[in-house]
Amino acid sequence: MQKSFLVALLPLLALAQPAAAQMENFKTGPVFEDFGATAPVQMDEPVAKDTLFNIAFDVSTAADPDKINRTIESAARFINMHVAAGVPEENIHLAIVVHGGAAFDLTNQQFFAAHKDGRKNASAAAIAQLQDHGVEIYLCGQSAAAHGITNADLLPGVKMSLSAMTAHALLQQQGYTINPF
Known part of the structure; x- marks a missing residue:
């Protein structure tokens, strides 16, 4: 029984090794270290160096415990990959x-810990770094009200919007497109 289990497990182990090797291609930087x-990509259609991006990311899923919110990190990935591809950060x-x-991922440590079993807000440092690079962060006021979050509970620089719908509508009027990922 044990031998047949190990034999069945071998193909899975063989698949795990290439996947781990592929992840070695992923590096941080040049903006967020x-x-x-x-990962570097040999593009068939390179991004023009003078491209201007105005992109809004929509975040509704909370971060996994002790991890940076995946969509918030995606914003950093967007900046890193495009700067690495030659687009100036100011674009x-x-x-x-x-x-x-x-x-909750936008709340200060005191509020976060009080509502998340004393845990640390793992997204807080990433949010501060993103803001240092000009990324605007908006919280849906309706979600905040539903969760008992006030402006005083927010991380520095986070802006309270009437709603997420309002924030997206106003950003679209300013030429932002929504990134669906």
Whole structure:
């Protein structure tokens, strides 16, 4: 029985090794060195160096415990990969609109710990770094109200919007497109 289990497990182990090797291609930087890893790609259609990006990211899923929110990290990945591809950082304008259960990821440590079993807000440092690079962060006021979050509970620089719908509508009027990932 044990031998047949091991024989069945061998193909899975063989698949795991190439997957781990592929992940070695992912590196952080050139803008964010602690998160936002991307892999180099030989592009068939290179991104023009003078491309201007105005992109809004929609975040509704909360971060996994002790991890940076995946969509918030995707914004860092977007910046890292495009700067690495030759687009000047000043041509990249991002906004992150947060609602639903992800609202807690925008709260200060005291509020976060009180509502998340004393855990640390693993997204806080990434949010601060993103803001240092011009990324605007908006919280849906309706989600905040539903979760008992006030402006005083937010991380520095996070903006309270009337709603996520409002934030997206206003960003679209400013030329932002929504990134569905």
